[in-house]
Amino acid sequence: MSKTFMLQVVAPDQPVLAEEPTLVELPGEVGEFGVMAGHMSLLSALRPGTLRIIKGHERELYFIAGGFAEVNASSVIVLAEEYVKAGEIDVEEAKKTKKQSEAILSEKKEGADLKAAELALHRAEARLKAADENKSLKK
Amino acid sequence: MAQIKEIKTRIKSVKNIGQITKAMKMVAAARLKRAQERILGARPYAIKMADVMKNLASKAGEEVHPLLAIRKEGPTALMVITADRGLCGSFNTNVLRQAHHFMQENPETVLLTVGKKGRDFFKRRKYAIRREWLGVFPRVSMETVLEMRDEIERMFVAEKFKTVKILYTEFKSVITQKTTLDTLLPIKVAELPGEGKKKDYEAGDYEFEPDIETIMEKLISQYLATQIHRYLLESFSSEMGAKRNAMEAASKNAGEMMAKLTLEFNRARQAMITKEIAEIVGGAAALQ
Numbered sequence: 001m002s003k004t005f006m007l008q009v010v011a012p013d014q015p016v017l018a019e020e021p022t023l024v025e026l027p028g029e030v031g032e033f034g035v036m037a038g039h040m041s042l043l044s045a046l047r048p049g050t051l052r053i054i055k056g057h058e059r060e061l062y063f064i065a066g067g068f069a070e071v072n073a074s075s076v077i078v079l080a081e082e083y084v085k086a087g088e089i090d091v092e093e094a095k096k097t098k099k100q101s102e103a104i105l106s107e108k109k110e111g112a113d114l115k116a117a118e119l120a121l122h123r124a125e126a127r128l129k130a131a132d133e134n135k136s137l138k139k
Numbered sequence: 140m141a142q143i144k145e146i147k148t149r150i151k152s153v154k155n156i157g158q159i160t161k162a163m164k165m166v167a168a169a170r171l172k173r174a175q176e177r178i179l180g181a182r183p184y185a186i187k188m189a190d191v192m193k194n195l196a197s198k199a200g201e202e203v204h205p206l207l208a209i210r211k212e213g214p215t216a217l218m219v220i221t222a223d224r225g226l227c228g229s230f231n232t233n234v235l236r237q238a239h240h241f242m243q244e245n246p247e248t249v250l251l252t253v254g255k256k257g258r259d260f261f262k263r264r265k266y267a268i269r270r271e272w273l274g275v276f277p278r279v280s281m282e283t284v285l286e287m288r289d290e291i292e293r294m295f296v297a298e299k300f301k302t303v304k305i306l307y308t309e310f311k312s313v314i315t316q317k318t319t320l321d322t323l324l325p326i327k328v329a330e331l332p333g334e335g336k337k338k339d340y341e342a343g344d345y346e347f348e349p350d351i352e353t354i355m356e357k358l359i360s361q362y363l364a365t366q367i368h369r370y371l372l373e374s375f376s377s378e379m380g381a382k383r384n385a386m387e388a389a390s391k392n393a394g395e396m397m398a399k400l401t402l403e404f405n406r407a408r409q410a411m412i413t414k415e416i417a418e419i420v421g422g423a424a425a426l427q
Binding site for chain 1 (some may be wrong): 177180181183184185187188191195281345346347348349353354357358361365368
């Protein structure tokens with residue numbers, strides 16, 4: 001059994017999520033990375049994506065909407081803008097958002113906030129991906 | 140007879156008012172509870188964030204970000220947070236009195252208002268309002284917060300403001316709320332609240348991904364948004380607290396008033412009966 005470490009996920013509008021996993025996989029700005037106990041100190045920006053918390057044989061998935069991760073030898077703190085348990089993702093809502101933002105991006109209307117639409121699209125896609133992965137995991 | 144009828148209608152209207160204030164009190168209490176939960180939820184995030192930022196700034200030096208710039212000169216901006224509605228005791232008056240005082244001392248200040256009451260107050264006094272936000276409460280959405288953040292950031296960075304201050308009502312408890320003037324920008328990293336677990340930070344040299352500037356930039360704008368969010372929630376909680384108290388007092392007054400009126404009503408009724416009996420007795424005596 002490998003060593004565990006402290007993981008805290010905090011978001012402005014949600015309660016703190018505290019876990020003691022053996023491995024965490026995070027969606028870093030420059031690429032996904034995994035963290036185990038004794039990792040070197042690291043501060044990374046996160047993009048919208050899937051957070052995987054692995055405890056021995058258990059595996060829990062969350063969607064996080066970007067933020068930061070502060071990694072120490074004994075702890076990981078994730079400052080997320082939002083987090084959702086993969087099983088609780090509203091797939092219909094995400095699909096709708098995805099369609100809407102795609103429409104905005106393809107029309108390129110004047111005055112439309114393209115940057116916001118792009119961000120919304122990324123988030124919706126990340127949400128769907130997390131939900132998909134969770135589904136195949138359960139099978 | 141006419142007097143009795145008059146008192147009766149008054150009792151009825153006081154009773155109605157009492158019912159309304161009681162209902163408003165309940166609504167305020169429920170909203171307060173929800174707002175408080177949100178503040179408690181937001182607090183650990185803000186503290187953790189301040190921790191990370193403190194650590195970063197000590198590594199990067201204070202010049203690294205435009206929002207940390209300390210200027211000797213430049214215009215000042217004041218953001219005043221009030222409610223959209225009244226009926227909450229002296230909540231709005233307290234904020235506006237202090238804001239007015241501030242404006243008289245620093246007439247050059249650029250005004251930003253949140254809430255209808257603040258906007259109306261300054262409009263009536265012919266102050267120029269740079270930007271106003273209405274209908275922010277009770278659902279303080281992140282979208283609005285980001286809009287405020289962007290405006291303030293633009294003023295500070297592009298227009299070289301010296302400082303952006305915020306006047307809001309701090310929520311101490313349901314009974315006490317305090318009008319507070321805080322500085323939003325520039326952010327003084329050294330004064331940030333936080334647990335400050337120094338040991339960890341000195342021990343490990345951090346690696347940054349993608350790089351320290353990008354992280355700092357994202358982190359600081361995010362921090363500013365969190366701050367604004369917190370101020371709005373504090374103000375809303377205070378508003379609901381003040382409203383709850385005001386409505387409680389009003390309900391109490393209505394109850395007292397009703398007791399008084401009922402007493403008056405009974406007296407008038409009694410007087411009428413006595414009068415009638417006296418008349419009957421008088422009439423009977425005349426017949427004999």
